[in-house]
Each structure stands twice: as C-alpha cells, then as structure tokens.
Amino acid sequence: MAALFPRPPVSGIYIHIPFCASRCIYCDFYSTTLRNKAPQYVEALIREMDERKAFLRTPVRTIYFGGGTPSQLGPSHIATLLRALSSRFDLSHCEEITLEANPEDFIDGTWPLPSPSQPSLAAPSPLFAPPVPVAAKFGCQASPSQPSMAASSPLFAPPVSVAAKFGCQASPSQPSLAAPSSPSITRLSLGVQTLVDSELRLLHRRHNAAHVREAVHLIRNAGITNLSLDLMYGLPTQTLASWEYSIDEVLKLRPEHISAYNLSVEPDTRLHTLVQKGELTPCDDETCLQMAALLRTKLNAAGFEQYEISNFSLPGFHSRHNSSYWEPTPYLGLGPGAHSYDGHNRRSWNAPDVSSYLKGIRHEEFEILTDLDLYNERVMLGLRTARGIDLHDLESILSESSSFSSLRAIIDSLIHRNLLQLHQDRLSLTPSGLSLADEVIRELMFV
Numbered sequence: 016m017a018a019l020f021p022r023p024p025v026s027g028i029y030i031h032i033p034f035c036a037s038r039c040i041y042c043d044f045y046s047t048t049l050r051n052k053a054p055q056y057v058e059a060l061i062r063e064m065d066e067r068k069a070f071l072r073t074p075v076r077t078i079y080f081g082g083g084t085p086s087q088l089g090p091s092h093i094a095t096l097l098r099a100l101s102s103r104f105d106l107s108h109c110e111e112i113t114l115e116a117n118p119e120d121f122i123d124g125t126w127p128l129p130s131p132s133q134p135s136l137a138a139p140s141p142l143f144a145p146p147v148p149v150a151a152k153f154g155c156q157a158s159p160s161q162p163s164m165a166a167s168s169p170l171f172a173p174p175v176s177v178a179a180k181f182g183c184q185a186s187p188s189q190p191s192l193a194a195p196s197s198p199s200i201t202r203l204s205l206g207v208q209t210l211v212d213s214e215l216r217l218l219h220r221r222h223n224a225a226h227v228r229e230a231v232h233l234i235r236n237a238g239i240t241n242l243s244l245d246l247m248y249g250l251p252t253q254t255l256a257s258w259e260y261s262i263d264e265v266l267k268l269r270p271e272h273i274s275a276y277n278l279s280v281e282p283d284t285r286l287h288t289l290v291q292k293g294e295l296t297p298c299d300d301e302t303c304l305q306m307a308a309l310l311r312t313k314l315n316a317a318g319f320e321q322y323e324i325s326n327f328s329l330p331g332f333h334s335r336h337n338s339s340y341w342e343p344t345p346y347l348g349l350g351p352g353a354h355s356y357d358g359h360n361r362r363s364w365n366a367p368d369v370s371s372y373l374k375g376i377r378h379e380e381f382e383i384l385t386d387l388d389l390y391n392e393r394v395m396l397g398l399r400t401a402r403g404i405d406l407h408d409l410e411s412i413l414s415e416s417s418s419f420s421s422l423r424a425i426i427d428s429l430i431h432r433n434l435l436q437l438h439q440d441r442l443s444l445t446p447s448g449l450s451l452a453d454e455v456i457r458e459l460m461f462v
Contacts, residue, residue: 025076025108026358027339030060030096031350032085033369036119036221055373057092061099062375063349070347070355074108075100077336078198079115084206086116086126097198106198111335113202113243118222118230128237202334203234204243204274210264211257214250217295219285224264231268241332243272248306249298250278251290258306262313271332275310276325277303304450311449324399324452341396343389351377360384386412391460398456403443425458 034053078100080093093114100106120126209215210224222230234242244265248258265273280287280297289295298306311321319327323341326334339346345358352367363381371378384392390412397404406426413422426442429435434448434455448455 026071027346031353032082086120246275249303251295
C-alpha cells in the first residue's frame with residue numbers, strides 16, 4: 016500500500032462552523048442556530064487545535080471554513096481562528112484559504128466589506144489588507160496557475176511568501192510584504208442555490224435573487240477576485256427553463272468558480288418529511304439528467320472547465336482544498352462532526368455534539384481502512400474528476416487477487432459501452448459516462 020498511497024508533501028485543514036441563522040429544508044449537515052455560543056465555540060476550536068497540532072506531519076496547503084455558515088461568526092472570530100492556526104501549524108506552503116458564506120451576511124452587516132469610498136472598514140480586522148496588486152510590489156507578473164494570488168484585497172490576501180510564488184525577490188525596503196504576520200482568506204464560496212425567488216422561498220433560504228446580485232457587487236467592489244457560487248438543480252417545482260435562467264443569471268455575475276449539485280432528499284430533513292407527506296414531488300431523474308447536460312453545455316461555452324462532476328472553474332481557479340479529498344491527501348477536521356484522514360488508512364471523526372464540544376469533551380471515533388476499502392474509495396472519488404484514476408494504481412492493489420481479471424473485464428465492458436475512456440493509462444468518464452457516473456462507479460467497486 017505504501018507505493019499506491021504515498022504520503023503527499025502537504026496537508027489540509029477543515030474547520031466546521033455549525034452555526035446558521037436558519038435551517039434549509041434540504042440540509043442534513045450538522046448545524047445549529049445557536050449563534051450566541053460563537054465565542055465559546057471559537058475557544059473550543061482552539062483547544063482542539065492544541066490537542067491535535069501534531070496530527071499533520073506535513074505543511075498545510077489549504078484551509079477551508081465550512082458549515083453551517085462560517086461567515087455567521089463575523090470577521091473578528093475568523094481572524095482569531097486564523098491567528099491560532101498560524102501559531103500551531105506550518106502554513107509556509109498554504110496557498111488557499113476558503114470561507115463559505117451566504118449572500119445576506121454581506122448585506123445585513125454581519126460581514127462588512129470595505130470599499131473605495133469607505134477604506135476605514137479595512138482597519139479593525141487582521142483579515143483585511145490594502146487592495147494593491149501584490150505582484151506589482153515585487154516588480155513581476157503573477158503566474159497563470161495562481162491568479163488568485165495576483166491581487167490582494169481588503170478581505171483576501173496571500174497567506175505565504177508571495178514573492179516566492181511569483182519567482183522573484185522581495186525588495187529589502189519592503190520585507191514585511193513577503194511574509195504577512197497572519198494568514199488571510201484567499202477564496203470566498205457563496206451559497207446561492209438558485210436565482211429564482213420562488214425556488215429560494217421553497218428551500219427556506221433567507222436571501223432572494225436581488226440579495227445575491229447586491230452581495231456579489233459588494234464583494235467585487237472590495238477587490239475580491241476568487242469567488243465561487245453554489246447552485247442546485249433537481250429542486251421540486253424547478254423546470255428546465257427556470258434552471259437555464261439561474262445558470263444565465265449566475266454567469267452574468269462572472270464568478271471564477273461554480274459548484275452545482277443535484278438535490279437529494281436526505282432522511283431527517285424537512286424536505287424528506289414534505290416528500291413523505293406528498294406535499295412536494297422530487298424532480299424526476301430524466302429532467303435532472305437534462306439539467307446536468309444543460310449546465311455542462313452552458314458552462315463549457317462560457318470558458319469553464321469541468322474538473323469534477325459537480326465543480327467547474329475558469330482556468331487556474333479550481334478548489335485546491337476540495338481537490339485534496341479526491342486524492343490520498345491527509346487532512347485534519349476540527350469541530351463537531353468534522354472528519355480527518357491520516358493519508359494512509361486511518362479515518363476519524365468527531366461526534367456531532369456541540370454541547371459536549373463546548374465543554375471540552377470531544378468524542379472521537381475512527382476506522383482502519385482495508386486495502387479493499389482504499390481501492391473502493393480510489394474508484395469512487397477518482398472517477399468523479401476529469402483527471403480520472405491511474406489504471407496501474409488499480410491493478411497494483413488487486414494484482415495478487417482473483418479480482419484482477421474480473422476488474423479488467425469490467426473496464427473493457429465499460430469502455431465498449433462508451434462510459435469509460437482510457438488515455439495514457441488513465442481511466443476517466445466519457446461525456447456519456449458523466450450522466451451515469453454512479454452506475455459506472457458501482458460496477459467498478461468490490462464488496
């Protein structure tokens with residue numbers, strides 16, 4: 016297994032912020048509306064950082080604040096957490112720090128953004144830095160592969176030595192610019208879901224379409240240049256026409272990244288209850304497939320690359336953090352309900368219990384993954400990506416078992432059916448296979 020899953024040179028950190036102002040009808044993520052507990056929760060997160068700071072043995076490449084709605088904490092608490100992270104983990108190679116947010120948080124004052132007319136807003140929080148192109152300070156050009164690092168902003172700033180990223184030396188007269196005193200957010204992920212107001216009301220979202228447009232305007236006016244917008248399709252009452260409208264309206268906002276998820280009806284959600292009562296009817300499978308195909312067509316025409324089944328980006332703007340989940344990259348999950356992976360065969364998770372967590376009681380469970388578990392995960396996660404999976408990786412793990420010959424037969428069959436393609440020893444889904452990804456993945460997995 017060591018050859019198949021070598022330890023990568025970098026790691027990731029996920030921080031779960033479970034607070035939401037209200038609960039959407041489809042959400043089964045662990046969250047709570049008890050925002051008055053935010054100060055104690057930040058203290059509890061820092062306690063867990065102290066307990067687990069030896070978990071990661073490699074420098075941190077990415078940090079992701081997810082939830083819940085992390086922006087509900089406000090800038091001061093996020094800044095406190097970033098300072099705590101920088102003093103406990105090696106962030107010298109950190110190139111992406113993402114914050115999930117909802118549009119209304121930038122409108123109601125929860126997360127005030129500076130603007131050219133109100134530059135003083137930038138002063139109180141360490142998250143904010145002058146909106147000056149960083150590369151220009153060093154007299155060099157930004158790399159196309161790292162466009163988000165090319166321009167600092169009042170909210171987003173490079174968390175590591177920017178001069179090194181651009182392949183040049185910082186001026187002796189500006190030594191502080193090469194190593195910021197604390198890391199800053201480099202990427203913002205905004206939960207939009209749809210630009211049709213009736214669909215937003217159905218989902219119990221707090222914002223409307225006008226709020227989305229206003230929030231994006233404020234975000235862009237603050238100089239933020241790496242923005243991801245989340246969408247959902249397959250909603251009850253949603254039609255192909257309304258889905259096309261949402262796609263077109265989102266493209267007008269010119270985000271660098273778009274995530275689009277097919278809504279699923281999960282147990283123990285309000286949506287599940289409404290479906291069970293017959294008050295809502297889920298979107299049928301054929302319409303969902305048509306929605307996915309329409310999305311791919313429109314985003315490809317707009318210059319977006321589909322690098323994973325649910326994720327599209329302009330060149331150079333893929334999510335570094337999420338991409339690490341599709342590879343055997345170690346990551347540390349902080350907060351109740353958060354998962355961790357050691358990069359080899361141990362996966363662990365915190366119990367989803369805020370009350371105990373606030374008291375400093377962290378219940379952790381774990382599992383040791385077998386070779387077959389790791390193979391199945393490799394198939395399940397790798398085939399979701401445009402890069403696909405290395406055929407030799409799959410063969411090496413099964414080479415001494417009877418499963419090897421059956422695997423090749425299954426692969427050949429899927430290629431013959433135009434669901435899989437093999438190019439330079441890498442297997443990936445064909446355009447037809449994308450529509451049947453779950454079926455293809457199931458056929459390749461072994462029980």
